[in-house]
Structure formats: structure tokens, C-alpha cells
Amino acid sequence: MPFMKGPAPIRRTIEYLDRNKLVLKERVKIFSINYNTKGDNHEGARQFVFWHLPQLQFKNPNIQITTFKNLTPSPFIRCYLENGEEVLMDVDFKSKDEIYERVRRIICKSEETLKAEDKLDNPANFGSKCQKHCICEVPGQLPCPSLVPLPKSWRGKYKFQKPDEL
């Protein structure tokens, strides 16, 4: 199997894209980052864009993420929220890890929220993306009505049927 093309193609693997905690809060609608291609104080921002921007977009497919290059002397991140508010983060001379931590702390969902919203881990959720598809799969619960019909008194169509109106 040949190598994947391009610099650091691990950034394009699903595992890499999935394994991060950069889920932005719902109120953030646009995420934009300004940086230059040359300059020591922009190095952290450049590295952040190179390594973490694909992850960010993967986890937030419905948020607009833009980059502006070579416009200002110092780099910054600007997020536009639902109510028109803007969050400005100055990242002059910061390293990529510092920027990552800051973004995560300020405008991403916290660990507890993510855990609470996670459908897969919680066995109380049923559905397509959860551990079990239906509660009838749990031993000790009612069997699936498609296999064993429910008694007529429990079925809505018989409960609300008005025989004299028929």
C-alpha cells in the first residue's frame, strides 16, 4: 500500500479527525482566524490551522470556518455568535497548544456536556447511533410487538375506537 500523499496526511484520517474535543457551542455560528504566512509571532496560529482546523470542521460541519491571510500584523481568532456578539482572541506569539487549550476552554462544549449528550455511551438511549436499537432488545422488557402482538386493551387503535360511530 503506498503512502498517502501530501504533508502530514494523518490529518486526513478519520481517526485523527474524530479524536479531539473541539465541539463548538451551539451559539457560535462563524469561526474566523487571521494570520500571516511569515513572521515568528504567527507561528502558533499557523500550526494551529495546519493541525487542528480540519478537526474543528469535522466536528462542526454546520459552522462556517474561514481563514484570512496576510492582512494584519498580529494574529487573532474571531468567533461570531448567534446574538451578534463577537469573541476576539489575541493569539500573538502563542504556541499551537496554548491556542488549542484556549479555544477549548472558551467556546467549546465542556467535557460534562459532551458526555451528557453522547448517545453511544449512555445505555438509556435507544436508536440507530446507540448501543441498542429498541428497548425490546433488553432482556426482561416486553418482547417486540412485531413478534408477539400486544393485548388489545393496550393498543391505541382499540382503546380509542368508538364502535357506535363506525
Add this chain to the structure above:
Amino acid sequence: MFGSSGSRVLNVINISYLQSRSKRVWVRKPLGSPMAKSKIFRITPKPVLPEDEKAEIKRLFDNYKNSMKSIRQYFFEQSLKQAESGEVAQMKHRLDDQEHERLMEENRLENEKTAMLRQERLKIQAEKAQQNVLASLIKKERESKLHEIQIEDFLMKQMSTPFIQPENIEKAIEDALANPVNFNFALDLDGYIYRGKDTSIDTIPEEKRERLNSN
């Protein structure tokens, strides 16, 4: 002929997965088998509806679908609103807003810190630049002075060499005519030089020979 499975499991979903102990029930023809001879040239009569009936049916159907869809969406929005207005949801909103305020404050402080650091860095850079400029200016001045001195030296040297001015020209000509310079010479293997064109070696006594020094 059709090679159906030997087990007696009914293969229709949603009726029963319970095994039947009676005769095997025919549910459908196996998928790979050919069409029966009595059925291959069968042309099923297509149900024909007149155009206006079709249009009427479509109109009714569209109206029904539109109404149902809009009702359903309205109920969905209402239920969302209800969820929002409940006590738990409101408290959650309030907590979220507070958290947001706190985080914005934190962000602002960080920004200020970064701004301070940036100011200092820029100040240091400006000072360095100033010093560099000063140093280069001084260097340039020094060099220009040196250059001037050199020019003066050169001029002095040139002045001191005996140039022939228009006043001295006749004297110079007379001098040159009176003292002809003969550049011819010969060298000896012993290192003695004999100047002049017509000097013969025998006429010069041994002591008066010039030694060619290697200066």
C-alpha cells in the same frame, strides 16, 4: 425443483418467527426460477384513469400532504418552545449565560495580557532599531572623514611632484636638452651594472664598478 430450505421457518417478516409444524406453506417463488409457461406472454392491463380525474386526485393529495406537514411542523415548533419555557430549561439557560459571561471575562483578561507582552516586545524592537540606525550613521560619518583625509593626502602627493608649469617650460626644455638621459645598461654575471650605450668594460677600473643592489 425450487430447492427451498428444508426447515419449516416461515420467511415473511412481521408474521411470525415461530416454527410451523404443519405442511410447508408456499409464500413466494424462489428468486432465480424462470417464469411459468402460462404466464410468459401475459400482458397485464394497465389501469387507465382519465386526465381530469388524475388531476383532481393529485390536487386533493397535495392539499392533504401540505396541511399535514404544516400541522406537524407547527406542533414540533410548539413542543420546542414548551421545552424551552420549562423551569429546568430556563435555569439551564441562565447558568449557560453566566458561564458565558465568566468565560468572556477570562478571555478579555488574556487578551490584555497578550497586548502588554506585545507592547513590551515592540518597545524592545524599536529601541534596537534606533540603536542600529545610530551606529550605522556614526560609522558612515567616520568613513567619510577617513575618505576626506585620504583624498587630501593624495592631492598633496600630486602637488609635490614636479609638474612642468607653463612658466617653466622653456627652462625645462633647455635642461632636458642639456642633460640627455641614457637608459641603456648591461649586467654582469657577477652582479655589476655598466650604464650607458657606448661604455666599454675595459675603460672602467675594478674598484669603480657599480654593484647592482637588490633593494
